[in-house]
Amino acid sequence: MDQQFHKVLTKLDVLLLAFGAMIGWGWVVLSGTWITSAGAFGAIIAFLIGGILVIFVGLTYAELSSAMPKVGGEHYFVLRALGPKASFIAAWAIALGYLSVVAFEAVALPTVIEYLFPTFKFGYLWTIVGWDVNASWVMIGMLGSIIITWINYRGVKSAAFLQVVLTFVIFLVGMALLGGSLVNGEVANLQPLFKDGSAGLLAVLVMTPFMFVGFDVIPQTAEEMKIPQRSIGKILILSVALAVLFYVAVVFAVSYILPDDVLTNSSLPTADAMAAALGSSFFSKVLIIGGLAGILTSWNAFIIGGSRVLYAMAKEEFLPQWFAHIHPVYKTPSNAILFIGTLATFAPLLGRPMLVWLVDAGGFSIIIAYFLVAWSFIALRKKEPNMPRPFQVGQSSAVGWIALVLSIGFILLYMPGMPSQLVWPYEWLIFIGWWVIGAFFIGRIKKKTMEQTEHVHRM
Secondary structure: OOOOOOOOEOHHHHHHHHHHHHOOOHHHHOHHHHHHHHOHHHHHHHHHHHHHHHHHHHHHHHHHHHHOOOOOOHHHHHHHHHOHHHHHHHHHHHHHHHHHHHHHHHHHHHHHHHHHOOOOOOOEEEEEOOEEEEHHHHHHHHHHHHHHHHHHHOOHHHHHHHHHHHHHHHHHHHHHHHHHHHHHOOHHHHOOOOOOHHHHHHHHHOOHHHHOOOHHHHHHHHHHEOOOHHHHHHHHHHHHHHHHHHHHHHHHHHHHHOOHHHHHHOOOHHHHHHHHHHOOOHHHHHHHHHHHHHHHHHHHHHHHHHHHHHHHHHHOOOOOHHHHOOOOOOOOOHHHHHHHHHHHHHHHHHOHHHHHHHHHHHHHHHHHHHHHHHHHHHHHHHHOOOOOOOOOOOOOOHHHHHHHHHHHHHHHOOOOOOOOOOOOOHHHHHHHHHHHHHHHHHOOOOOOOHHHHHHHHHO
């Protein structure tokens, strides 16, 4: 019996799925770091440049997603262009990125709850790398994971509805912050406009690609969309542009309302900016609720994306067939969702430091997938120039070459000696360990027959 997904996602669902994935918790906790590192305008310019860089990668995704609207995204792009083993590497890489974000959000959630309710802390369990794990912390993270997993298990439309509601909350909170800042802020607070010259700009720029990770969730749900193929590419690029505008607005609002000395000494500058902008400490709690919505939208999007990648790999027999099961009623990859949800449910037991390492290692893997997608874009332009491309990015392969070079640049940022290098031994061991497991599966991939290759080309 042929298993089919429900085509239920509208243009708005798809747009907010990607936007919500990109707007997580970072805008709440990192705005002060961005501004104090590069200055108000320096940070804004860094995000504009970073957004342009990511858009080039996004353009390759946009063309390929419209041409091959298959659940699994990168898996099928690379399979068609470079073959099964390269496809496994791309899908395995993006899977680690998605799994790591889902696990991290299970830890970010209790962090926010403890900020809102500082006295809600009990039941010391153990200490991991100097960080105390409490039963209250674990309970909140586990409960959140179970709820998000259950919503996704029950159908992508219910998950999309949650995404729309939570993204609306983020939008309202962001507009309140910007509006209050414009009314009560001062131009003098923007000083210094720039800090530490190119070094300050670079310090923020290296963070920006990882703030925008999430637009790549769109291709994962391609078979669940009820929209024209051409629209897939347009929505993907629009989601990146909206995320750039959101981050720029937050940087401006925080720097316009808070003087430099206050920013430097604030532990949560975006929340303090909200309180100053609207004249009450109560509104700092409101902003934290906006941050909580960001955690949930990112969490929700990446469990959707991660489960579809595992499903697509299993469907091509790269992973055990258990992951390829589609629920007969809800039409979701239910086993893959349960697998990811189970990992996330136990993640809070490891404590916050372990999960930060996991996210960094996952970020590195995501950039590897970006590199292979850019390469596939170039390869398919040469191998299959007449392939139908409902959303075509120009006549040449220039965009692909730019994305390829930028992806290499992103990869270098993780290397030893760079500002965002992976931490040895923890993050490198996680990365290497994941690929040791991957080596076991890639070694079992059977050589594709001509019939299977033709199947991929007909998709």
